[in-house]
Amino acid sequence: MASVDGPVFVPAPDLPPGARNALVIATSSYADAQLRQLRSPVKDAEDLAAVLADPAIGGFKVTQLIDQTESRIRREIAAFLAGRRPDETVLIYLSCHGIQDTRGRLLFAATDTETNYPHASAIRAAELLDELDECAASRQILILDCCFSGSFSDSKSGRKGELDLERQLRGHSRGREVLTASRGFEYSFEGEPLDGAITGSVFTTGLVDGLRTGAADTDKNGHVTVEEAYEYAYAYVLGNGAPQTPQRGLSNGEGTPIVLARSAAGREVSPAKLPEHVIFALESPSPNVRIGGVNTIAEWLTSLDPARRLAAQRALEEVVENDVRRVAEVAGAYLEAARPPVVASVQRPPPRPWNRASADGAHWLPQKVAATLEGHTDQVAGVAFSPDGVLLATAGGDKAVRVWEVASGREVLGLEGHTGAVNGVAFSPDGVLLATAGGDKAVRVWEVASGRTVHVLAAGADRLWGVAFSPDGTLLAAASASLQKSDLKAWVWEVASGRAVHVLEGHTKRLWGVAFSPDGVLLATAGGDETVRVWEVASGRTVLVLRGHTDEVNNVAFSPDGALLASVSDDCTVRVWEVADGRPLHVLRGHTKRLWGVAFSPDGELLVTSGDDGTVRVWDPALGETLKVLAASTETVYDVAFSPTELLLASAGYDKTVRLWRLSPVAGLDA
Numbered sequence: 001m002a003s004v005d006g007p008v009f010v011p012a013p014d015l016p017p018g019a020r021n022a023l024v025i026a027t028s029s030y031a032d033a034q035l036r037q038l039r040s041p042v043k044d045a046e047d048l049a050a051v052l053a054d055p056a057i058g059g060f061k062v063t064q065l066i067d068q069t070e071s072r073i074r075r076e077i078a079a080f081l082a083g084r085r086p087d088e089t090v091l092i093y094l095s096c097h098g099i100q101d102t103r104g105r106l107l108f109a110a111t112d113t114e115t116n117y118p119h120a121s122a123i124r125a126a127e128l129l130d131e132l133d134e135c136a137a138s139r140q141i142l143i144l145d146c147c148f149s150g151s152f153s154d155s156k157s158g159r160k161g162e163l164d165l166e167r168q169l170r171g172h173s174r175g176r177e178v179l180t181a182s183r184g185f186e187y188s189f190e191g192e193p194l195d196g197a198i199t200g201s202v203f204t205t206g207l208v209d210g211l212r213t214g215a216a217d218t219d220k221n222g223h224v225t226v227e228e229a230y231e232y233a234y235a236y237v238l239g240n241g242a243p244q245t246p247q248r249g250l251s252n253g254e255g256t257p258i259v260l261a262r263s264a265a266g267r268e269v270s271p272a273k274l275p276e277h278v279i280f281a282l283e284s285p286s287p288n289v290r291i292g293g294v295n296t297i298a299e300w301l302t303s304l305d306p307a308r309r310l311a312a313q314r315a316l317e318e319v320v321e322n323d324v325r326r327v328a329e330v331a332g333a334y335l336e337a338a339r340p341p342v343v344a345s346v347q348r349p350p351p352r353p354w355n356r357a358s359a360d361g362a363h364w365l366p367q368k369v370a371a372t373l374e375g376h377t378d379q380v381a382g383v384a385f386s387p388d389g390v391l392l393a394t395a396g397g398d399k400a401v402r403v404w405e406v407a408s409g410r411e412v413l414g415l416e417g418h419t420g421a422v423n424g425v426a427f428s429p430d431g432v433l434l435a436t437a438g439g440d441k442a443v444r445v446w447e448v449a450s451g452r453t454v455h456v457l458a459a460g461a462d463r464l465w466g467v468a469f470s471p472d473g474t475l476l477a478a479a480s481a482s483l484q485k486s487d488l489k490a491w492v493w494e495v496a497s498g499r500a501v502h503v504l505e506g507h508t509k510r511l512w513g514v515a516f517s518p519d520g521v522l523l524a525t526a527g528g529d530e531t532v533r534v535w536e537v538a539s540g541r542t543v544l545v546l547r548g549h550t551d552e553v554n555n556v557a558f559s560p561d562g563a564l565l566a567s568v569s570d571d572c573t574v575r576v577w578e579v580a581d582g583r584p585l586h587v588l589r590g591h592t593k594r595l596w597g598v599a600f601s602p603d604g605e606l607l608v609t610s611g612d613d614g615t616v617r618v619w620d621p622a623l624g625e626t627l628k629v630l631a632a633s634t635e636t637v638y639d640v641a642f643s644p645t646e647l648l649l650a651s652a653g654y655d656k657t658v659r660l661w662r663l664s665p666v667a668g669l670d671a
Contacts, residue, residue, distance in 0.1 A: 011499035012214075012222030012262040015059045018087035018139075022060040023080045024049045027096035027110055029067050034115045041095035042066055044145060044204040048093060051211045051261070054456055056498030058211065058261045060091065070110035070121050077123075077131055084137040089258065091141040092128075095204065098146035108146065132176060139258045140176040141226055145204045177226040177258055179207075179233075182244035203246055206236025212441060214265030214500065222267030225257040264457070266500040271311035272300075282315065290327045294319060298334040313338075313539065365606075365618055365628045366649045366661035371409045373658040375402055380652035381465075381638045382425040382436075389645030391448070393434055394658055395422035401436050403448070406646070406660070415446055417453055424467040424478070433495070435476055437464035443478045445495070455498040457491070466513035466555065471520045475501065475537065479511035479525055490514055490525045492537070502540035506533055513555035517579070518562045526553040532567045534579070544582040548575055554596050560604045564621060568595035574609050576621055586624035590617055597640040597651070608649060610637035616651050616661075628666075632659060 026045035028038045045064055052058035065076055077092070084090060097109040099118055107113075107122035114121045132140055181203035210216030210232035216224045218231065230248045237246055274282075274297065281293025300312035319331035378397030385392055391412070392404045401422055403413035420439030427434055433454065434446045443464055445455040457476070466479040477492045490511055492502040509528030516523055522543070523535045532553055534544035551570035558565055564585065565577045574588035574595065593612035600607055600621070607621040614635055618628035635654035642649055647663035 011494065011497065011501065012264075012266050015223075015262055016089070016139075016259050018089060019085070020058070020060045020089045020091075021080070021084075022049070022052045022058070022062045022091040022093065023065065023077065024052070024062060024093045025065045025068075025073060025076075025095070027067055029111055030097070030109060031112055032109075032115050035097050035099075035109055035113065038095075038097070038147075040201045040204070041145075044095045044201055044208075045093070047208045048204060050456055051208050052091070054498070056262065056455065056457070057264055060089075067111050069112045070123060073108075073110050073123055074127075077128065081131050081135040081137075084135050086136050086138045088137040089139040089141070090135060090137040091143070091260075092132075093143045093145070095145045095201065098144070138175045141258060141260065142176065142178045143207070144179070145181040145201050175256070175258065178249040179226070179230050180247045180249075181237075182246065202237050202240050203233055203244070206233035206240075209236060209441075211261045212264060214263035217263035217265065220263070220265075220268035222263050223259045224261045224263055226260045227257060229260050262499075264500050265503050267306075269306045269310055271314055272305065272307040274311055274315060278315075282319065287324060287327050290319070290323065291330050294327065294331045294334065298331075301334060301338040317539070364647060364663045365666045366608075366616070366630055367664045367666070368662055369659050370648065370662040371660040373404055373409055373411075373660070374656070375411050376400065376656045378421070378656060379636075379638065379654045380656060380658055381421070381423045382467075383639045383641050383650045383652040383658055384425045384427050385641055385643045385648075385650065386427045386431045386448075387429055387644060388431060389643045389648075391427075391431075392650060392658070392660075393425045393427065394652060395425040395436055396656075397421040399438075401425065401434070401446070403434070404658075406643070406648070409660075413448070413451055415444075415451055417444055417456075418442070420463065423463065423465045423481070426467050426469050428469045428495070429471060429473045433469075433473075435467050435469065435478075437467040437478050439463035443467060443476070443491075443493075445476065445498075455493075455495075457493050457498055457500075466511070466515075466526070468514045468516050469495070470516045470537070471518055475516075475520075477514045477516065477523055479514045481510045481512055490523070490535075492523070492540070502535075502537075504533075504535055504540055506542050506545075507531065509552070512553065515556045515558055515565075517558050518560060522558075522562075522579070524556040524558065524565055524567075526556045526567060528552040530569075532556055532565070532577070534565070534582070544579075546575075546577050546582050546584075548584055548587070549573065551594070554594070555598045557598045557600055557607075559600045559621065560602060564600075564604075566598050566600070566607055566609075566621065568598045568609050568611070570594040572611075574598070574607070574619065576607070576624065586621070588617075588619055588624055588626075590626055590629070591615065596636065596638045599640045599642055601642050602644050606642075608640045608642070610640045610651060610653070612636045614653075616640060616649075630661065633657075 024045045026041035028041040049062045049064050052060040053062040099107050099109055101118050106125040107118050109122050210229055216229045216232035218228050234246045278293050278297050281289050284290050297312050297315050300308040303309050316331040316335050320328045376396040376398055380394050380396050382395035392406050394402045399418045401415035402411055405412050418438040418440050422436050422438045424437035434448050436444050443457040447454055463481050464478050465481040468477050476495050479490050488507050490504040494501050507527035507529050511525050511527050513526035523537050525533050530549045532546040533542055536543050549569040549571050553567050553569045556567045565579050567575050572591045576586040578585050591611050591613050595609055595611035597610035607619040610616045614633040616630040616632045632651045633653050633655050637651050637653040639652050649661040652658045
């Protein structure tokens with residue numbers, strides 16, 4: 001039989017037991033003119049706090065102290081460390097100026113620190129270590145992203161003395177790890193600002209990136225240790241050319257590694273080796289013996305060991321694909337029985353008159369603009385209707401997510417939290433949740449009723465574009481539109497827990513769009529490598545690679561019956577594929593510039609596309625004919641969506657508006 005090698009990712013294991021608490025301290029503004037103002041500490045604190053507090057990653061209860069006085073910081077540290085239990089994990093993060101007194105002792109500056117009187121107005125490193133020594137928590141993490149070079153000059157030479165950080169930060173407690181962004185004679189560099197945006201320090205940015213993406217989990221066991229996080233941040237600093245050398249120190253030996261976070265990518269699992277007698281049975285010339293082997297290996301499908309489950313699944317899939325019908329049916333029955341139950345979605349209202357017979361065979365086509373929604377201050381890149389058609393969500397380049405009442409055109413909810421442009425938006429099948437993908441390396445999941453953030457799911461890419469819920473609402477997928485080779489992935493998360501189920505790799509250039517098939521079995525991704533890839537959701541393996549486009553593919557959409565898949569590209573064409581075998585059905589031409597948006601009508605009778613030429617084209621997907629051309633804008637139209645219940649089409653684009661088009665019956669074609 002063929003090999004069943006090759007790892008997959010499963011949800012990361014739970015964090016070690018015991019409470020997890022973090023105190024994040026950042027000081028960027030100083031009253032003393034000798035201490036220059038810093039750009040990055042506040043952003044660093046917010047970014048690190050977010051990833052530490054994420055229950056799917058850090059699992060910490062986080063307290064932030066931003067721009068506080070010396071006395072307030074001192075009291076908060078004491079209160080934070082008091083009363084801890086031995087099974088707890090505590091983390092203290094400091095981003096500020098580190099200063100040095102005339103005897104070479106290290107202190108941390110607060111807003112009211114006076115460099116002429118450091119011991120009366122700054123926090124001594126020795127006092128902080130004393131507090132940690134008194135703390136009963138057996139797992140302690142101290143992270144310092146400080147500019148240690150802002151120290152006093154050596155009294156004899158007139159030069160700044162080098163801080164002996166190893167000695168200064170050595171404590172007496174076991175189970176403590178100390179990370180510093182630089183050596184004692186180096187600056188901790190802030191990132192270069194882009195387009196006026198505040199950037200984080202290079203070290204903390206690397207640390208957050210490694211945790212957010214799970215890339216810091218170098219042994220792929222599902223946990224990121226402090227050492228792994230440090231190694232990732234160290235490599236990130238060197239890779240960005242910053243002239244600083246992060247340091248790591250331990251108290252009293254190596255001890256047990258401290259787990260800093262769960263890996264957002266999950267745990268890598270390789271299939272277990274099949275027993276020799278099972279391999280022998282599966283390769284037997286006798287169908288009855290092979291069925292016996294199938295019966296034996298099927299017992300592994302319910303094993304608590306994911307490596308055994310994976311080996312059994314792949315072995316049975318191979319039997320289904322290659323063996324005679326009698327044996328394949330037995331293996332297929334075991335696989336079907338092992339599939340997780342599908343969670344039924346909320347009953348949707350029946351569709352409105354999408355039936356062509358209701359108008360004597362006439363086409364229902366978009367005819368005129370029923371409403372124009374204005375409120376975004378930058379381009380609108382994504383648009384989605386709620387399942388009941390009552391609400392419309394829009395994603396803007398102004399970092400905002402807006403939710404509108406369709407009937408009145410009134411904005412009913414504004415969601416803020418993304419720190420970059422929002423590029424994609426999708427409602428869950430029951431309408432309870434809303435997912436958004438942004439240029440800030442994160443997918444956010446919101447509760448629609450309250451506007452509360454449920455999850456911040458990090459993929460680590462420079463920017464995320466497409467986002468989609470599975471039809472049963474249990475999974476969420478997003479595409480990475482990053483130019484970095486390491487980020488050419490699509491991500492699939494479990495909605496309830498926020499855990500990464502799959503990280504799909506195969507495209508050789510950035511990804512733009514994702515779409516689940518109506519039955520939830522398949523996921524399609526649109527790639528800059530001119531291909532569309534179709535994946536099996538359960539296993540994460542590629543089942544189809546669709547080739548034909550001659551430039552980047554920007555979006556994909558399944559027909560409501562799942563039989564067709566449409567893709568749009570920079571090559572100005574729309575391609576319609578048969579999902580069963582990947583055969584191209586139509587190549588639709590008419591747009592004059594690259595395409596972004598694609599959507600099927602709820603009955604599958606219409607296909608709409610949009611792009612840089614400012615038009616929305618309506619097609620008959622079965623015949624491959626143009627039915628209507630809408631002059632939607634003088635600029636790019638990024639996205640289109642049909643209402644599931646009303647005869648409405650939404651288009652959104654670069655002109656910062658959303659247009660709602662009313663559909664009505666038309667007997668003749670208007671090409």
